[in-house]
Amino acid sequence: xxxxxxxxxxxxxIIVSAVLKGEKIRKCLEKCDAKYVIHKVVIDELIRLIxxxxxxxxxxxxxxxxxxxxxxxxxxxxxxxxSLIAVLLKANIQLITEKPDEESIVRAEKIVGHRDPSDIPxxxxxxxxxxxxRNEKVCIxxxxxxxxxxxxxxxxxxxxxxxxxxxx
Amino acid sequence: xxxxxQDRIERRLVVEVYIYNVIKYLSERFSISEKEISxxxxxxxxxxxxxxxxxxxNTWFIVEFKTHPQPSKDxxxxxxxxxxIDERIKPKMTIPILAYVYxxxxxxxxxTGKVKPLVILHLAGRKYEVLxxxxxxx
Numbered sequence: 001x002x003x004x005x006x007x008x009x010x011x012x013x014i015i016v017s018a019v020l021k022g023e024k025i026r027k028c029l030e031k032c033d034a035k036y037v038i039h040k041v042v043i044d045e046l047i048r049l050i051x052x053x054x055x056x057x058x059x060x061x062x063x064x065x066x067x068x069x070x071x072x073x074x075x076x077x078x079x080x081x082x083s084l085i086a087v088l089l090k091a092n093i094q095l096i097t098e099k100p101d102e103e104s105i106v107r108a109e110k111i112v113g114h115r116d117p118s119d120i121p122x123x124x125x126x127x128x129x130x131x132x133x134r135n136e137k138v139c140i141x142x143x144x145x146x147x148x149x150x151x152x153x154x155x156x157x158x159x160x161x162x163x164x165x166x167x168x
Numbered sequence: 169x170x171x172x173x174q175d176r177i178e179r180r181l182v183v184e185v186y187i188y189n190v191i192k193y194l195s196e197r198f199s200i201s202e203k204e205i206s207x208x209x210x211x212x213x214x215x216x217x218x219x220x221x222x223x224x225x226n227t228w229f230i231v232e233f234k235t236h237p238q239p240s241k242d243x244x245x246x247x248x249x250x251x252x253i254d255e256r257i258k259p260k261m262t263i264p265i266l267a268y269v270y271x272x273x274x275x276x277x278x279x280t281g282k283v284k285p286l287v288i289l290h291l292a293g294r295k296y297e298v299l300x301x302x303x304x305x306x
Contacts, residue, residue, distance in 0.1 A: 012181070016174045045180040048210075049173050100185060102294040109270050109292060117235035117270040121181035 004137050005159060009126045010038045010093075011142035014163070019046065019084070020059070024163060026084055029091040035136075036093045039125060043095060100124035104131065111154045115146035123147060123158070130157040182233050183209065183219050186269055189291040190222070190231055193265075193298070200224050214252045221253075226260040228253060234266060237273035242266050243283060263303055267291055275299040 015038060018025040029036070049055050066072050072080075100108070100121075108124035109117075122140060130138040139159040140147060151160040187207070194200050206223040220231040230253060232246050246264040253262050265287040272290045273279075280286065280300050288300035 012174050012177045016177065020173065039181065039184075041180055041184045042177055045177045046173070049176055055173065099188075105185060106293040113270040118175075118178045118182060120270060121178075121185045124185060 005139035005161060006035065007129065007133065007136040007138050008034055008036045008141045008161075009122070009129060009138060010036055010042075011122050011140055011144060011147070012042055013143050014141050015042055015046065017143075018088075019050075023080075026087050028163065029093075030087045034092065036091060036141075037096045037129070038093060040095045040097045096125075096129075098125065098128060098132070100128035101131075104128040107155070112146055112150045115150055116144075119144060119147050123151065126158045127155070179219060179233065180209070182235060182269055186233060186267065186291045187220065188294060189296040190220075190229075190265065190267055190289065192294075193287075193289060193296045194222060194224070194229060197298075197301075198224075214256045216249050216252050218246075218249050218253075223259075228257065228259040228262045229265055230262060231265045231267055233269055235269050235271065237268050237271055239266070239273045239275060239279045239288070243280065243286065247283060247286070261285075263287060265289060268299070272297075273299070 014025055018029065067074060104124045104127040107127050108120045112119045112123050126138050126140045139161050142148060142160055143162055148160045148162060151158065191202055191205060194205065195202055204224055208221040208223065210217050210219060211221055218230045219233050222229040222231060230246065230249050232242065234242055246266055250262050250264045263285045267289045269291050275288055282302065284302040284304055286300065286302055290297040290299050
């Protein structure tokens with residue numbers, strides 16, 4: 001666990017991995033007694049996408065394939081899903097709805113816009129949180145290379161940490 | 169599969185942050201009050217899923233947010249969205265808006281082919297810049 005960080009903003013790639021595949025991320029959430037925040041829009045969208053018939057069929061196909069190949073048994077699969085629910089209930093995750101202000105957006109654009117503008121929102125939200133929660137050290141938990149490489153070069157208020165930050 | 173879900177969620181976050189700029193454009197350009205605009209995120213219409221539809225007085229503004237500009241391709245896509253919405257929903261008017269986030273594409277007559285109606289915006293910070301605007305339906 002990164003000793004500096006007191007509040008982790010979970011990036012999209014981490015949430016998708018935790019829900020759809022990542023055993024490692026689930027373990028991190030279980031092991032690390034830290035504060036986590038996720039933007040509400042991310043969860044709303046994830047629920048919406050999973051409930052889409054086409055997406056659900058793809059997920060179901062992958063699960064069926066795994067079961068058929070014997071990589072996992074049905075009881076193991078159900079156990080894993082229940083354990084995910086328990087891990088998420090136990091983890092100290094808070095949903096946030098804050099919209100970043102102009103200053104945070106402009107700063108985020110300067111930091112990561114040239115690499116990938118899709119990363120601007122997560123950096124802007126983190127900068128906005130850092131500005132408004134001065135008693136916290138805000139870190140973005142991400143596996144995105146653009147954010148991991150650009151943030152330390154240009155910004156001290158917010159840190160980016162990759163997945164193994166608390167799994168070791 | 170996971171990557172596609174991730175892309176869609178990232179796009180949704182981009183919309184969340186930059187929707188302000190598009191609404192600002194609509195209210196300044198068409199004198200529409202923000203309160204009179206209905207916002208529909210990712211409506212599924214005839215197999216297409218535009219990022220956003222802003223509705224005012226039965227005029228549909230179809231908005232696509234782009235972070236990696238490919239104007240020629242993007243115009244074809246959004247005009248296809250307009251055609252499908254016109255066929256299925258039949259609004260009073262449909263105005264497609266391409267909203268480029270941070271990266272500013274080069275827009276000229278060769279790219280747009282003077283397509284109408286179409287609006288192309290560049291969004292950065294809390295500002296918008298009109299790169300192309302032809303809102304008279306043709």
